[in-house]
Amino acid sequence: MPRDRFETALAQRAALDAGRVSSAELVEQSLARAEAAAELGAFVHLQPERARAEARAADARRARGERLSPLDGIPVAIKDLMVQEGEPCTCASRILEGFVAPYQGTAVAKLQAAGAVIVGRTNMDEFAMGSSNEHSIYGVARNPWDPARTPGGSSGGSAAAVAAGIVPIAFGSDTGGSIRQPASHCGVVGMKPSYGRVSRYGLVAFASSLDQIGPFARTASDCALALAAIAGHDPADSTSLLEAVPDYAGALRGDVSGLVIGMPREYFAEGADPAVLARVREAVAELERAGAKTREVSLPHAPYAIAAYYLIATAEASSNLARYDGVRFGRRAQARSLGEMYRRTRSEGFGAEVKRRILLGTYVLSAGYYDAYYRKAMQVRTLLRRDFEQAFRGCDLIATPTAPEVAFRIGEKTADPLKMYLSDIYTVSANLAGIPGLSVPCGFVNGLPVGLQLLGRALDEATLLRVADAYQRCTSWHEQHPEPSWERGG
Amino acid sequence: MRPLPRSEPTASGEVHKARRRYVAAMSRINPAEVERIADLARLELGADEVQRMTAELEAILGYVAALEQLDTTGVEPTFHPILVTTPLRDDVAAPPLDPTRALANAPERSGTAFVVPKVLDEDER
Numbered sequence: 001m002p003r004d005r006f007e008t009a010l011a012q013r014a015a016l017d018a019g020r021v022s023s024a025e026l027v028e029q030s031l032a033r034a035e036a037a038a039e040l041g042a043f044v045h046l047q048p049e050r051a052r053a054e055a056r057a058a059d060a061r062r063a064r065g066e067r068l069s070p071l072d073g074i075p076v077a078i079k080d081l082m083v084q085e086g087e088p089c090t091c092a093s094r095i096l097e098g099f100v101a102p103y104q105g106t107a108v109a110k111l112q113a114a115g116a117v118i119v120g121r122t123n124m125d126e127f128a129m130g131s132s133n134e135h136s137i138y139g140v141a142r143n144p145w146d147p148a149r150t151p152g153g154s155s156g157g158s159a160a161a162v163a164a165g166i167v168p169i170a171f172g173s174d175t176g177g178s179i180r181q182p183a184s185h186c187g188v189v190g191m192k193p194s195y196g197r198v199s200r201y202g203l204v205a206f207a208s209s210l211d212q213i214g215p216f217a218r219t220a221s222d223c224a225l226a227l228a229a230i231a232g233h234d235p236a237d238s239t240s241l242l243e244a245v246p247d248y249a250g251a252l253r254g255d256v257s258g259l260v261i262g263m264p265r266e267y268f269a270e271g272a273d274p275a276v277l278a279r280v281r282e283a284v285a286e287l288e289r290a291g292a293k294t295r296e297v298s299l300p301h302a303p304y305a306i307a308a309y310y311l312i313a314t315a316e317a318s319s320n321l322a323r324y325d326g327v328r329f330g331r332r333a334q335a336r337s338l339g340e341m342y343r344r345t346r347s348e349g350f351g352a353e354v355k356r357r358i359l360l361g362t363y364v365l366s367a368g369y370y371d372a373y374y375r376k377a378m379q380v381r382t383l384l385r386r387d388f389e390q391a392f393r394g395c396d397l398i399a400t401p402t403a404p405e406v407a408f409r410i411g412e413k414t415a416d417p418l419k420m421y422l423s424d425i426y427t428v429s430a431n432l433a434g435i436p437g438l439s440v441p442c443g444f445v446n447g448l449p450v451g452l453q454l455l456g457r458a459l460d461e462a463t464l465l466r467v468a469d470a471y472q473r474c475t476s477w478h479e480q481h482p483e484p485s486w487e488r489g490g
Numbered sequence: 491m492r493p494l495p496r497s498e499p500t501a502s503g504e505v506h507k508a509r510r511r512y513v514a515a516m517s518r519i520n521p522a523e524v525e526r527i528a529d530l531a532r533l534e535l536g537a538d539e540v541q542r543m544t545a546e547l548e549a550i551l552g553y554v555a556a557l558e559q560l561d562t563t564g565v566e567p568t569f570h571p572i573l574v575t576t577p578l579r580d581d582v583a584a585p586p587l588d589p590t591r592a593l594a595n596a597p598e599r600s601g602t603a604f605v606v607p608k609v610l611d612e613d614e615r
Binding site: 098099100102103194195196209233235238239240241242301304306307308310311318325326327328329330331332335336337338339340341342343344346347350352355356358359360362363366372373375376377378379380381382383385417418421432433434435458459 | 519523524527528530531532533534535539543546547549550551553554556557558560562565566567568569570571572573576577579587591592594595596597598604606607608609610
């Protein structure tokens with residue numbers, strides 16, 4: 001008897017606890033759905049044998065009355081840049097073809113300790129550089145709501161896997177919006193935690209001062225469970241924070257009365273699709289009816305965020321990606337000398353978007369330009385951080401659109417990199433300021449999902465989850481699902 | 491939010507002139523410069539790639555030049571937005587990654603060493 005395709009992790013947990021289903025059955029179902037959804041391109045690698053063994057172990061624990069965590073036995077997916085010992089990790093790049101991780105990333109280790117069963121690895125833009133999942137050696141990932149459109153990026157495969165009902169929870173990474181923008185485009189919840197909330201050990205580095213791992217789920221309550229599983233300090237990542245991890249699930253009280261929602265005037269001016277802005281305003285009005293207050297706030301440096309972001313992200317990327325040299329791991333091109341080997345390996349191994357960003361980053365860090373570009377952008381980052389500090393003196397959280405438009409067509413923006421970069425106009429600020437951000441489905445435009453972005457004070461993920469959960473209790477957008485047109489005969 | 495204009499700002503006098511010089515300097519990227527950067531980044535670009543990257547980088551650098559409109563005199567850069575002090579762990583020895591496993595992904599190895607092509611070549615700069 002097939003189970004509800006769009007069952008949440010919480011519902012799966014209840015079914016497991018009641019003995020109505022086994023972890024082995026849930027994992028088998030996820031694997032079968034992933035196979036049947038091949039044309040979505042959401043997964044790049046499935047690990048059926050390992051997943052089945054882990055599911056059997058979870059079932060055996062449950063039979064003994066033991067449970068490692070609320071996620072014990074629940075199938076999940078991870079983005080192809082989170083290393084899991086003994087499994088491939090390619091970052092959707094030719095340069096890492098054949099790489100098998102020799103160590104365990106901390107987020108993966110925590111998921112394993114929680115008993116979550118990783119069924120496979122999801123598609124992404126190469127090295128997380130992109131907003132459409134079109135820059136991948138595995139080919140595009142497609143949006144379950146309209147397979148002619150992108151799921152967003154760079155964590156497009158994780159968003160699509162959750163939206164398509166393959167897994168209830170998936171993990172991605174967000175450097176400038178790579179969790180929130182695809183969550184918005186695929187109609188699921190996606191959260192970027194505060195910088196330092198989750199260890200980056202075992203997360204392949206793109207821009208080290210901006211990268212964070214975070215969860216996708218269909219509900220804020222599942223998101224709370226998923227974040228709780230991976231958050232916390234890690235001695236292996238000195239940028240991870242010592243602050244205790246609060247009880248996220250316990251913060252979901254269902255009420256928002258008394259909370260003040262800031263509406264940045266810069267984000268509600270022109271620039272976004274008016275229909276998207278209308279959905280976001282309606283969502284805020286819904287929260288007002290539930291007891292929240294709103295007030296206008298200002299983020300005067302927000303218009304500079306994309307410029308600062310692309311300088312910082314590319315500078316850090318050019319440095320981080322210097323490690324792909326054909327010496328120690330990954331692809332190596334044949335050559336007569338070491339210098340020639342470096343050049344051929346990198347030229348053959350990296351795709352066009354990655355090369356573009358390495359070149360820009362190398363340029364802005366090169367002699368004479370460091371102060372004008374990288375340092376300047378890091379100073380603008382301080383101004384932006386102060387904008388948020390000022391705004392949060394008058395409000396508890398901030399509401400904005402997640403993306404300026406609904407999911408765009410595959411191929412629509414590939415010819416103009418700058419146009420693609422502007423897809424992240426509402427999301428990059430949170431990474432620059434280090435604050436948490438969450439996207440929650442808030443309606444549709446032309447049958448495609450729209451996301452409401454909630455931004456919070458540093459380390460205040462709990463308020464964002466509480467508000468998103470309260471919103472989902474009084475709306476039903478998250479209960480609308482795409483028709484599984486990608487399953488032939490299904 | 492409206493994307494930033496890619497045009498000149500509306501400052502006046504000396505500020506305006508300084509800014510124009512700055513924008514001119516910021517925007518000056520040509521194919522030779524792209525080839526120089528590619529060499530620094532150990533990337534080989536074909537002639538058509540150099541042309542395309544020059545145009546694309548020109549557009550992106552033109553866009554980011556808008557940052558110069560902001561006065562950041564005396565503003566500290568942000569490297570970690572939240573961290574006040576770096577957490578320290580106890581200095582306890584732990585076993586490192588086993589060399590066999592660390593070398594398992596190497597394209598070529600000899601014992602516990604990575605093997606690379608010869609370092610010097612008459613073509614090398």
